[in-house]
Structures are given as C-alpha cells and as structure tokens.
Amino acid sequence: MKLGVSFNIFDGEEMLFFSLRNLRPMVQHINVVYQTTSNFGNENPNLEEKLRMYERAGLIDFLHKYEPTIKKNEDGSLRWQNGQENEINKRNIGLQICRANGCEAMMTLDCDELYDPKDFKYAKDDFELGDYDTSFCKMSTYYKKPIYRLNPKEEYYAPLFYKIKKDTEFGYVSSEYPVILDPTRKVKAGYARIYVREEIEMHHYAYVRNDIASKVINSSSQSDEVSKQKVIWHYNNFKRINDNALMIGGVSHGLIRVENKFDIEL
Numbered sequence: 001m002k003l004g005v006s007f008n009i010f011d012g013e014e015m016l017f018f019s020l021r022n023l024r025p026m027v028q029h030i031n032v033v034y035q036t037t038s039n040f041g042n043e044n045p046n047l048e049e050k051l052r053m054y055e056r057a058g059l060i061d062f063l064h065k066y067e068p069t070i071k072k073n074e075d076g077s078l079r080w081q082n083g084q085e086n087e088i089n090k091r092n093i094g095l096q097i098c099r100a101n102g103c104e105a106m107m108t109l110d111c112d113e114l115y116d117p118k119d120f121k122y123a124k125d126d127f128e129l130g131d132y133d134t135s136f137c138k139m140s141t142y143y144k145k146p147i148y149r150l151n152p153k154e155e156y157y158a159p160l161f162y163k164i165k166k167d168t169e170f171g172y173v174s175s176e177y178p179v180i181l182d183p184t185r186k187v188k189a190g191y192a193r194i195y196v197r198e199e200i201e202m203h204h205y206a207y208v209r210n211d212i213a214s215k216v217i218n219s220s221s222q223s224d225e226v227s228k229q230k231v232i233w234h235y236n237n238f239k240r241i242n243d244n245a246l247m248i249g250g251v252s253h254g255l256i257r258v259e260n261k262f263d264i265e266l
Contacts, residue, residue, distance in 0.1 A: 001128040003106070007031070011214045013051065014266055020059040033091075036065070069086060083219070091185065095108070105128075114262050135192065137199075139153070139202040140204065143255060158182075172186040217232075231250070
C-alpha cells in the first residue's frame, strides 16, 4: 500500500520538522499545503523559506501554496466559517496531490502530530490487511513542553489512514459518524477501523510552540477575543505543572510529567 501524507500548515513550522522527521521513514509520499496568509488575514513571512529548506533536505516531496478565501459579514467583520472552509479546501488539495502521486491511502495532518513507529507499522499493516476504508485513533496532547501531557487524556479522535477511492473527498457532513472528529477532516467513513490506545495513538504537541499567540489568534476553532487573550496570558506565564493547561475555548486541563518521547527541542 503506497501511503501518502498531506500536511496543512500556516504556522508552527518549528514543530513540523519533528513530525516530518518522524513520518518520513514510514510513508512513501509527503506533501505540504501551506498558506502564508492566515484565514484571518495575518502573515507568516518566514514559513516559505523554512518549507523550502525541509524540501531540499528530502523531508517534503511536494509543496503547494494556498491563497485563502477571506469573506466578511455585512458589518465588515470576518466570517468565522472562513477557517473551516479554507481548511477543507486545503485538505482536498492535499488529497488530490496524493492521488496524482499514485497513493492508495493517505493521512491528513497538521504540523504537530507524531506516532510511535512500532505502533504505526502495526496499524498500517492491519489497515491494509483488513481492507478498511477509514481508520481513527485517540490522542495524547502536550502543553508548553514535550514533557507535559494532559491528564486525563482527551477522548475525541483523530483520523489515521484513509483509503483513496474515486469518491473520497473532505467535507462530508452527516449527523452520524463513528467517532467525534474535527469536521474539516471528515470523509465518508465506510468500513471503518477504530483503534484503541493500546494499539496506536497520535501524540499531539498542539500547545508546544515558540509563539503561542500566533496559534491562538489564527485558530479556526471558535473562541471570543477575551478568551483567546486569557489562553495566551496563561501559556506565557505558565511556570510549573500545577498551573494546569488552559486551552482554546477556555477549557482547563490537569497535567502529568512524561518522557520526551520524540526528543523534541524548541
């Protein structure tokens, strides 16, 4: 099974390196669909140069620059739907690139998602042998440093492998879906495999960043400006594990100290 990966990115390129390093030996194709202007009109002028460097190093096979569509409401404010609509467009472009490169299955990732290689091989072989259409796994999320993990772990899912069929397309909308999933990552589930944590989980370094403000301000997740500023302040003033994590949306989580599993250093 030729497996392709498509990354969706605007910022957080410092974490992208570790995800690329992790996945490069385990997949046959990697593309990155990137935008230097966020869905809210902010710029990341350093992104393209960094991506070209990763491409020259052999970590990326194909780069595609995406220009986001930024729509406004009648009062001049930005439509909150911009984020989701652009994310779905980018994921479909990544899918098309994987398809054009002969991939039989794909993963759609953001910049901060990593997997244990042994678990990855097991799940990949199982997915292929089982002839599944889609697969999903839970995740462990990290905050501030790669040694601080949310405790308890979150219970929603991330997509793992999707078979590339003629009608595969992101943006599937239905009131019924086998797992709780980011709506921008949904395709028709079909014959789905849902992995338990003991088989494989995604290690999500969602809040390990050089610049948390860029992530929070440009996030497609719905949140008011006051809440966003609280998340940024808490992150920048975080001193010890007992301070807990404060996530986008104002959700507080406990933390536990763990090993730096992938030798991440920012």
